[in-house]
Amino acid sequence: MLAIEIRGLTKTFGPKVAVNKLDLSVPQGSLCGFIGPNGAGKTTTIRMIMSIIFPDSGELRVLGKASAVESKDRIGYLPEERGVYRKMKVGAFLNYMGKLKGIDPGATENKVRSWLERMGLPNEYKKKCEELSKGMQQKVQFISAVMHEPDLLILDEVFSGLDPVNRRLIRELIDEQHKAGRTVIFSTHAMFEAEQLCDQIFMIHKGNKMLDGSLQSILAKFDPRSMLVEPTNTGDAERLPALPGVASCQPAGKALYEIRFNDTVDPAQAMRSIVDSIPVRRVEVKRATLEDIFIDVVLGRAGASTADRETIRNELAAASSE
């Protein structure tokens, strides 16, 4: 059973193609990270899933229904553009949202209070929303997305603007929702969180799907087939490129070298041959991080230059901590 099924979804804004013939399947109960650089079309896709805007063409099924409108109560949504009624009290706002999401009116109030308690905002019930800090407001909105216990939770840029403590809190809450059997989709710039949490990854870039699969399969596919070596004697470094199966060797730090192997070589075999021929202080198989993969995909090639990587790394860091 699929929570979300998208076939050939296309949306254009004037001359700009925001989403281009997107196919996507989100299995029920999965925890999906939806990644992509700024302007990739993530929010547009999510808004179409939510039936807030409508696609130009393509098919879309949400929780087995033709549109999210028919199952709005079973969906929790935290939009990227976040806001609260500035003059409304926190408690009143959450009660109102609860009412709009069809929670039993008698149970809403208790639910609101216990959620505020969990979020560390027990004294904010009677405060006006405008008195809250940005991070607090975001937690209030998170409550409004999850309080009606939806089967499908869609969180757009949920980690942005939160400090590390609150990031961890949200991470725990997402994990908890996942363990309760709910489908969770979250879009993010924070690769670290995505890598820690997700079992499914989708990546789009310029409206096109670039990655789609389980985190394991993606990491395996982007196995860099490289190794970090630190020789005991610095003089031995000259011998590294000459070893069997080595395609290239580049310095990767103080007395540290990155070796890339030919496609034909078995990494385990290669490791053994290095240790046999040169005394080493450290040898480790380099594992691809999601961030590396992200950068490779964005730049459109594997093994991009260090400067380009640095730029994107900085952008990502800035985007995820804003």
Place this chain on the structure above:
Amino acid sequence: MNRMFAVAWREFVSVVWTRGFLLGVFLPPIMAAVAGFAVMLVKNMEGPRVQGHIVVVDHSSVVGEDAVRRLPEDMAARSREKAEQIKKAAEEASKKFSVSPDQAAQASSIVEMQTKQMLPAADVRAQLGAPDEDIEKLKETLRNVVIKARGESSGADPLLAVVVIPKGAIEPGPDGKFGVFDLFVAPKLDIEIQQGIERSVGDAIVDARIAGDARVKAAGLDAKFLRSMLARPNIDAVTITKTGERKSIGELQMLIPVGFMILLMVSVMTTGQYLMTTVVEEKSSRVMEILLSAVSPMQLMTGKIIGHLAVGVLIIGIYGSVGIASLIYFALTQLVTPMTFLLLIGYFVCAAVTMAALMAAIGAAVNELREAQTLMTPVIMITILPWMIWFVIQRAPNSPLATTLSFIPVVSPYVMVLRLGGSEPIPSWQHPVALAISALTSLVVLWGAAKIFRIGILMYGKPPNFKTLLHWVRMA
């Protein structure tokens, strides 16, 4: 359905439960009530008591004594007469409107109180001055008389006024024209007293002229007869209608349609303004998308319109009941029938839905209130239109112009409300037709506005112009 009403309820509370609204809407009626209460408290307060004397300097040596005799008498009589007049008018009014004896008594007590307040209780004496009296010296005395604010004069028997009658006031000059007399009064002398002196002395002079004229005497006429001959008849026109005869429109009847229209405009404009403000706020504070994850744009807009419509009904209710209460109090209930009020509500709903839909669309299209101005101008023009043609419609409520305007979409409710309280009854078929047109208009506007709303609420950036808005209507 429930959600729509949840939206409506929040909108209603968020508008009504604010200091600004409570002050703006409830304060005027409360103030009126307080003022009314204050009037009750001072019910037995009397007008200013004036005491003093008037000096009449008569150079004609004919009229002086008569004037001195008449002055206090006339003034007392005039006060009585005026009070009598007011009382009679009030009695006639209560008879005409067939009120209960209770209400009549109430009304007459108000009238009595008002009369008391209006007319000064004068204790004024007049004396004849010597013909060669030094006028300048008298003026000097007048200058120093102090009359206190509430009308009580200082000192015992102060000089209040000096009348100087020249010879020419009684006997015509060579050109056949009569002269006038001079009246000097102390500062702050009550205007009623001053007018009383003017009239008394004037009357005395006219009588003296008539009495002194040889031709009048020869014809055997006296002043009393001549005066009654000269009095211009004063009448009330009677309108003959198919259903009977009635007095032509009074001022009050003319005010009723204006009252209706003000009520309509205030409630419609307030409704629309508040609605637009909340839409713009939701857009700029980005609450919109959260709301849209729970309700559809159509539910949101309908809920908002219902909520704000309730605000408008509340305003109409408050002011309407204040109006009805005062009509009952002044025993004028027959001026407005329950049917009129029902029709007023009907036209209000049509006009308010149209306005609210337009305002919702405008609010959705712009990013901030400032940008809404250009789009709002034509909408406001619609509501000002009835003001511009008010007099034309008032004068002839069943003229072809008024009838035609009544069937033009959007302005129809305003024009109908103007005609509703007017002097001539509207042909009965026109109400259903106008209501149908108004209702249809509001539905069409609602439909178009919904399309603009749906697209507009998630559009940020450059505010659209009318062309773009029309494009949105056609596109969605």
